[in-house]
Amino acid sequence: MATPNPSSENMLERLFKLSENKTSFRIEVLAGVTTFLTMCYIIIVNPMILSETGMDHGAVFVATCLAAAIGCFVMGLIAKYPIALAPGMGLNAFFTYSVCLGMGVPWQTALGAVFVSGLVFIAISLFKIREAIVNAIPMSLKLAIGGGIGLFLALIALKNAGIIVDNPATLVGLGDLKQPSVLLALFGFLMVVVMHHFKVRGSIIISILVLTAISAxxxxxxxxxxxxxxxxxxxxxxxxxxxxxxxxSLIGVIFVFFLVDLFDSTGTLVGVSHRAGLLKDGKLPRLKKALFADSSAIVAGAALGTSSTTPYIESSAGVAAGGRTGLTAVIVGLLFIACLFFAPLAQSVPGFATAPALLFVGVLMIQGIVHIDWNDITEAVPAFLTIVFMPFTYSIADGIAMGFISYALIKLLTGQAKTVPYMVWIVAVLWAIKFAMFGG
Structure with missing residues (x-):
């Protein structure tokens, strides 16, 4: 791989301190390409999901690429971390299936909710409010929210593939497994699993492209x-x-956008930074700048025309390849810009070809529930309700609401009210008032 000329190399050294971070231009480029390959499926999946609201597929495709690029550039050039951003899985599903299709909210209004949630993020990121909120929410509920979104994505994937279908007698039932689209979706999922096991870079995007080719x-x-x-x-x-x-109702929507991205982004920032050895005394240096990159990307993404942008846990793949500076994120951003010219390919992908990606992301998201204390019934029940209400009500918001309300009530009735953080009481009461006044 070619290296930049001496003057450019010196500029990169000054900007990213490559030697100080024990890395090089070649390593950072390799790390950026690795991260990109693990997450570029979003340029295909995100437009497909959001276009179900009536949004223009091509415009969402461009918005997805640009929002991801902007987030990566801000993270790389200002926060200097090897963490890539793009419109988040789970958040796009909430935008489409819960807010627009479920509540009947026009996509333009939903974009307004995303924009406002981003402004709130910027406001609280200037202070230490964000960290205080994250620390106040019980770990069982944080883990349950991720697990519930995983099941929600799995349900969407199985429905889109035709593996699960409507059944008047039992609500849902098994689809026709002899259909070519169903068989291809199952084949694609197995392909992703096997490639992931053998650590093949870009397993998800490879699966999507292979299924698209076979389908055509x-x-x-x-x-x-x-x-x-x-x-x-x-x-x-x-x-x-x-x-x-x-x-x-829409204030509740803004709150859910805010809450889900709050846990997702903060957890990803800390997790990837820990793996890269960038934490100092257990804390993340330049945290405020990293939070600003995250929140500004949400605002930019909403203005461009996509759901919330968030740091990607797939960035850990680039870190494993040696990425240690913001140059890794900048490389990812440049690759997203290059993707703008591949719109015809994105529009060629059939719906069932993205189902394996959604299903596999669901697998990754639900893994965290093993850390819930299932032996403590006062922690286990609210976590369980959070997880199951998301797919069964087809609403991430309702799952979060049931989790917080049940957590507060169960702790109160078991004499543990003093152990409940004040933030849980506030959220539980607000959701209870919403249900009492406006129903589900």
């Missing part, structure tokens, strides 16, 4: 090409609608 060859979908003109972003750019946004 079998005549199940239309292949529109690989490279083409960049689609117009005009249909989604600056389309946020703030009229009627501050009703009780």
């Amino acid at each position: 060859a079998m005549g199940l979908s239309e292949f529109k090409g690989v490279v083409g003109a960049v689609p117009s972003i005009a249909p989604t750019f600056m389309q946020m609608d703030f009229d009627g946004l501050f009703t009780a």
Whole structure:
């Protein structure tokens, strides 16, 4: 791999302190490519999910690439961490299936909610409020939220693949496993699992591309090409609608966007930094700058036309490849920019080809529930309700609400009210009032 000329190399050294971090230009580029390959599936999956709300597929594709690039550039150049950002899985599902399709909220208003949640993030990131909120929420609920979103994504994946179908007698049932699309989806999932086991980089995107090729060859979908003109972003750019946004229901939506991304982003920042050996005395240096990168990317993404942008746990793949500085994130951002010219390929992917990706991300997200104290029934029950209410009500928000309300009530009725953080009481009471006044 070619190295930059001496003047450029000196500039990179001054900017990213490569020698001090025991890395090099070559290692950082390799790490950036590795991270990109593990997360670039989002440029295909995100437009497909958000377009179900009526948003223009091409515009969302461009917004996804640009929002990811902006987040990576800010993280790399300001916070100087090897952590990549892109529109988050789970948050896009909440945007589409819970808010727009479930509540009937126009996508323009939902983008307004994302924008406001980003502004709230920026405000609390300037102080230490964000850390205080994260620390106040019981670990069992934090882990349960991630697990519940994992099951929610799994349900969406199985439905999109036709593996689970509507059944009037039993609510849901098993689909026709003889259908080519179903068989291909199952094959794709096994492909991802096997490649992940053998640590193949880009296993998810490889699966999507292989299924797309097979589908086109079998005549199940239309292949529109690989490279083409960049689609117009005009249909989604600056389309946020703030009229009627501050009703009780939509304030709850803003809160869920805020809460889910709060745990997701903070946990990812700390987890990836720990793996990279960047924590000092258990704390993350330049945390405020990292939080600013996260929150500013949310605001930029909403303005461009996509759901919340968040740090990706897949960044740990780049860290494992040696990435230690913000140059890794900058490389990822440049690769997302390059993806703008691959819109025809993204539009060629059939729905069932992305189902394995959603299902596998669900597997990764649910793994954290093993750390819940299942022997303490006062912790186990609220965690369980959080997890099961998300897929069974088809709503991440309702799962979070049931978790907080049940946690407060069970602790109160078992004489442990004093152990409940004040933030849990506030959230539980607000959700209870919402249900009492406006129903589900």
